[in-house]
Amino acid sequence: MNKTEFIYIRVVLYKLKHSFVTRRKVGQRVKHNTMKYIEDKKWEEIKARFNLWWQNGLDDFMFFVTAPRDTFETAPERPADPVERWTNLDYMDVVNDFTMRHTYYGGDAFPIWTPDNASWSFLAAMVGAGVEFAMESVWDKAVIEEGPLSDHDYKKFTVSPDNPWWPLTRKMQEHATRVSREVCVPTLTNYRASGDVLAALRSTNTLLMDMLMEPDYVKIFDVHLVEEWIKVNDQLIDIRLAVGQGYAIDWMGVWSDKKMHPVQNDFSCMISPEMFESVFLDNLVRQMKSLEHVLYHVDGPGAFQLVDTLLQVDRINVFQIHPGTGNPSAMHYMETLKKVQDKGRGLHITLPANDVKWALETLDHKGLFIRVYADTVKEAIEIEELADTFRKYN
Numbered sequence: 001m002n003k004t005e006f007i008y009i010r011v012v013l014y015k016l017k018h019s020f021v022t023r024r025k026v027g028q029r030v031k032h033n034t035m036k037y038i039e040d041k042k043w044e045e046i047k048a049r050f051n052l053w054w055q056n057g058l059d060d061f062m063f064f065v066t067a068p069r070d071t072f073e074t075a076p077e078r079p080a081d082p083v084e085r086w087t088n089l090d091y092m093d094v095v096n097d098f099t100m101r102h103t104y105y106g107g108d109a110f111p112i113w114t115p116d117n118a119s120w121s122f123l124a125a126m127v128g129a130g131v132e133f134a135m136e137s138v139w140d141k142a143v144i145e146e147g148p149l150s151d152h153d154y155k156k157f158t159v160s161p162d163n164p165w166w167p168l169t170r171k172m173q174e175h176a177t178r179v180s181r182e183v184c185v186p187t188l189t190n191y192r193a194s195g196d197v198l199a200a201l202r203s204t205n206t207l208l209m210d211m212l213m214e215p216d217y218v219k220i221f222d223v224h225l226v227e228e229w230i231k232v233n234d235q236l237i238d239i240r241l242a243v244g245q246g247y248a249i250d251w252m253g254v255w256s257d258k259k260m261h262p263v264q265n266d267f268s269c270m271i272s273p274e275m276f277e278s279v280f281l282d283n284l285v286r287q288m289k290s291l292e293h294v295l296y297h298v299d300g301p302g303a304f305q306l307v308d309t310l311l312q313v314d315r316i317n318v319f320q321i322h323p324g325t326g327n328p329s330a331m332h333y334m335e336t337l338k339k340v341q342d343k344g345r346g347l348h349i350t351l352p353a354n355d356v357k358w359a360l361e362t363l364d365h366k367g368l369f370i371r372v373y374a375d376t377v378k379e380a381i382e383i384e385e386l387a388d389t390f391r392k393y394n
């Protein structure tokens with residue numbers, strides 16, 4: 001028996017052990033407090049800190065640091081088919097089991113079951129966009145690039161049971177919630193809404209032209225897509241919260257046991273603040289009103305110009321300032337970070353290890369969340385010790 005087969009058998013045995021879920025009334029939430037990879041007492045403390053952080057009531061900073069543990073065990077082999085690589089739940093179980101067993105969780109970190117699908121939007125696929133799979137990523141494919149946008153009836157782009165991506169999304173969320181029970185926390189599947197779904201259907205360049213030619217119809221179309229998002233999200237949240245363990249945004253390291261989802265409009269980095277406010281802001285607020293915990297993902301320096309506008313929206317609990325691939329860390333955009341903190345909002349940033357000291361010396365600790373991917377367990381522990389030093393003397 002090789003090592004991959006051994007891991008697979010372990011996962012199968014685990015799934016058999018936990019395949020019988022206690023019967024409950026529909027919508028009833030059951031509390032489960034155990035966690036396999038961190039102590040129960042620590043997990044209870046982390047959840048309490050998150051609940052305070054969401055309301056900007058935590059005077060301390062939150063600190064989520066992970067690192068790979070040394071191992072001689074071979075990572076699970078990917079399926080040869082890229083579609084299987086991104087949709088096969090058995091493969092995802094094996095990968096998550098391997099990852100969690102070989103990860104060090106420091107600070108406020110906790111284990112998360114993830115399908116690792118942040119590169120594409122399930123909602124775009126659910127309403128009719130094409131999907132192109134490769135081994136390293138997945139892309140949405142535009143399906144209505146031709147002609148004026150108003151030639152396309154927005155009502156036709158609706159989530160339907162006949163669309164295979166909707167039952168797959170439900171199945172993935174049910175599976176994640178079931179296998180995570182008493183082991184880890186399930187993440188949400190990725191399904192963006194305002195602006196980004198329409199850009200996936202239409203193509204980014206074509207939608208930019210639509211913003212000039214037919215901004216009113218862009219807004220009407222976008223309202224419809226946000227309403228579809230709310231219907232989908234409400235159903236998936238019911239699945240996530242039924243077990244009572246809450247859920248996470250895996251790439252942010254954020255947990256909640258309330259209605260939560262990152263709100264974003266990555267398309268907006270290519271338009272003016274005035275155009276953003278007139279076409280998309282009301283739809284984003286509509287999306288936020290369907291949630292209890294709101295984290296706005298500001299993606300890239302081009303979108304930082306929108307922070308002043310977004311700070312006028314009271315429903316946003318936390319801003320994630322994310323410079324994006326190829327740019328320096330968030331600490332190099334101090335003016336934007338200070339704007340968020342000066343308005344009393346939570347601030348989420350992902351930093352390299354060597355920027356953590358700079359952040360703790362410079363930023364207000366109240367409402368601050370720092371996500372760090374350390375290279376080694378030694379480096380993660382050193383970062384934890386640095387954080388403890390700041391807590392002791394500040």
